[in-house]
Structure formats: structure tokens, C-alpha cells
Amino acid sequence: MGWNTLDDMELAGKRVLLRVDINVPVDNGVVSDDTRIRRVAPTVADILARGGSPILLAHFGRPKGQVVPEMSLSPLQPALEAAFGAPVVFCADCRGPAAEAAVAALQDGEILLLENTRFHSGEEKNDADLAAEMAQLGDIYCSDAFSAAHRAHASTEALAQLLPACAGRLMQAELSALEGALGQPKRPVTAVVGGAKVSSKLELLGNLVEKVDHLVIGGGMANTFLAAQGIDVGKSLCEHDMTGTALEIVAKAQTAGCKILLPTDVVVAREFKAGADNQTVAADACPADAMILDAGPATVAAMADVLASSQTLIWNGPMGAFEIPPFDAATNAAAQQAAALTKSGDLISVAGGGDTVAALNQAGAAKDFSYISTAGGAFLEWMEGKTLPGVAALTR
Ligand code: ADP
Ligand code: MG
Numbered sequence: 001m002g003w004n005t006l007d008d009m010e011l012a013g014k015r016v017l018l019r020v021d022i023n024v025p026v027d028n029g030v031v032s033d034d035t036r037i038r039r040v041a042p043t044v045a046d047i048l049a050r051g052g053s054p055i056l057l058a059h060f061g062r063p064k065g066q067v068v069p070e071m072s073l074s075p076l077q078p079a080l081e082a083a084f085g086a087p088v089v090f091c092a093d094c095r096g097p098a099a100e101a102a103v104a105a106l107q108d109g110e111i112l113l114l115e116n117t118r119f120h121s122g123e124e125k126n127d128a129d130l131a132a133e134m135a136q137l138g139d140i141y142c143s144d145a146f147s148a149a150h151r152a153h154a155s156t157e158a159l160a161q162l163l164p165a166c167a168g169r170l171m172q173a174e175l176s177a178l179e180g181a182l183g184q185p186k187r188p189v190t191a192v193v194g195g196a197k198v199s200s201k202l203e204l205l206g207n208l209v210e211k212v213d214h215l216v217i218g219g220g221m222a223n224t225f226l227a228a229q230g231i232d233v234g235k236s237l238c239e240h241d242m243t244g245t246a247l248e249i250v251a252k253a254q255t256a257g258c259k260i261l262l263p264t265d266v267v268v269a270r271e272f273k274a275g276a277d278n279q280t281v282a283a284d285a286c287p288a289d290a291m292i293l294d295a296g297p298a299t300v301a302a303m304a305d306v307l308a309s310s311q312t313l314i315w316n317g318p319m320g321a322f323e324i325p326p327f328d329a330a331t332n333a334a335a336q337q338a339a340a341l342t343k344s345g346d347l348i349s350v351a352g353g354g355d356t357v358a359a360l361n362q363a364g365a366a367k368d369f370s371y372i373s374t375a376g377g378a379f380l381e382w383m384e385g386k387t388l389p390g391v392a393a394l395t396r
Pocket of ligand 1: 194195196197218219220221237292293294316317318319320321322323352353354355356357
């Protein structure tokens, strides 16, 4: 791998500037979901166990370069102490004399939490001066914030250039999983791409057809591909202005030797609501007054064959309107099959995307996937084949 990890670093007696993403939901001053905090706990524990001092850098909300008291990180302190099992000291700035004094006063075994990096306008501008001030607070830079790595900000990019830099345990796990799925994957590789719109996933589709062996297209975006073949999709969600683009993607796939699987049968309804009266029809037989809300059983069976013959799966976007049963059927079936294949050691499965993670959880499948990325925008940009500044800065 082209990046250092904590294993490559001498940590004893070192101040480690640890960039984390702890943008957790807070209700009335109390953290209501500490998932993101728990995910960085192994890195914090590792640094402490090896005699280093973790100094946490993080953003919180979008204060846009102003001090916004409601977006202070200080209410997170108790939740951090609970998750890390160690004392957390809070400092009301992430730079300057106050931060320097807090670092100097830090005792062995303590963790320092610095205030929201976005209280300074230099953060989102990747400002060199702000990065230099933060660099003075540490000896080593460690990033565990893959989900913020698609943004070149002072605490994710410029700062990484100024100190010996490495990936934390969470970042390391995320990079290894993603590298295993698209970098040097076991073939055949299948990508499942669904969700609402082609327009939001254009670059992603364009990159994937060059890298994967099979591309399964589902969800609302499949309607656009069907329409591109001259099929009438009735009242379905469909971007008619994107049909030319859909044909270009199909042509690109053909050149690259990527096989595209589109729905051959679909579940249609006249209302977008749970339990709506529905029927299964051939993909080219959607009634004019109905809309396609899920893939049908024949499509699910064809998809099952593709998955069974694959070694690696990368998934973004549900196969149908999974929020309203029974239009979650195709998504659930594929998710459960992928989970079972992964559990039996026959598939490496990586998935990401806000609705995708929700859909896989709903199907009870997420826990058996090889890796579920919660990184959102960073995951998508990585799937698009882009270099993420916060990752590139670690690979020196
Ligand atoms: P993610 O957040 O995982 O990237 P998207 O936001 O692209 O996924 O897509 C998820 C949305 O797509 C869901 O709200 C789902 O209801 C919608 N969707 C999927 N299939 C259809 C369909 N056939 N018609 C309308 N909406 C659909
Ligand atoms: Mg979404």
C-alpha cells in the first residue's frame, strides 16, 4: 500500500495530531448516536497504548469560518471519554496560544480535543498559515477521517504535508477495503449501481464500466437506460434528457468488455406508497399510467447468477424504492444473497452510500458485508476514480 500506517510510526512521547470525523448527531447537548466516535476509538487506544498523546482535530457542522457556539465540539467531551475510556481535555481553539498551552499541559494518558477547525475561515481554504499553526501542536499527523478526505482543507491536506503523516486504523481499514474492491480486486468484479438518478452518478458509471466485469443497473436510473432503448416507461422516474448519456455509457461498457445487466421484468404501481397495489410486468410493458418501483423476480434471478459467479462486489444505490415495501424486494434479495456469499467466504463485498447503507441494514445484510463505508461523498468520489486530497497527502 502506498501510505504509512500507525505501524510505521514511532509514537512514544509523541504528540499525534489525529484528524477524525466525529460529526455525530447531538440532541439537547447529548450525543444521540456515537457510531462515528466508536469507530475512531481503536486508533486513539493504539496511540495511548504506545505512549503517544492523541490531539483530536475535527470539524463539526458548517460554521463557515465563524465561531458559532452551537457548533462547538465541547458537548462531545463526555461521549468521547465514554468511548475512549480515558480523560479528554477540551481546548476552545485549534490553533494559537490557548491550544499551545493545552498541548503543553497535557498529561500522559490524556486526550486533547481541539475546537471545531471550521471556526477558522482558513480551514476550508486549505490555508497554509492555519496548517502551519496546527503543525506546531504536534510531531506526527494521523488521519482517520476518510469521510472528509475528498475535501482539501487545512486539517485534511495542507497539515498532512507538514508533518510525518500516516493513516489511522479506521482510514487503513477503509483504504484496504476499497483497494481490494477496485484497485487490485479478485475477479470477476460486479458493480451494482442503483438509486434515483443517472445524472448524480454519471462519473461513477463511466469509471466503473472500465474497471468491472459486470455492471448491474437498478433503481430509478435503470428507467433512463430502458427509455434510451426506446422503451416507454410510463410515469416512472426517468431522466429523458439523459438517454444519450445512457447510450454512451452502454457503448463504453461494450468497448471495455463490461457486461451490463438491466431489468428484464419490473414491479409497477400507480401510487408511490407502501403497500400500493402492484403488478410484475416485462420491462417493456409498463402501463402508461404506472411507474416502475422495483426490479422483478426474473431480474433478481439473473442478478443472483451474476453474484454467484463473482469474487468481488461493489454496491451503491438500492435496486428499487426500498423505503416503501414491497418495493424493497429486489434490494433485499440481492443484499441477503451477497451477505450469505460473503459469510461463506465466496465473495468480497463492499458497499457505501447513505440510502444504500440504510437499505442493507433494513435487509439485515449489512453486518455480513466485508466492508460498509459510511463515508458518503468521499466514497462516491473514490468510486468515480478520483484522487482524494486527504488520501493523496498521506501517500508520500
Ligand atoms: P445512495 O444514497 O445510496 O447513494 P441514492 O440516493 O442514489 O442512493 O438513491 C436512493 C433513492 O433512490 C431512494 O430514495 C429510492 O427510493 C430511490 N429509488 C430507487 N429506485 C427507484 C424507482 N424505481 N423509482 C423511484 N425512486 C427510486
Ligand atoms: Mg441518497
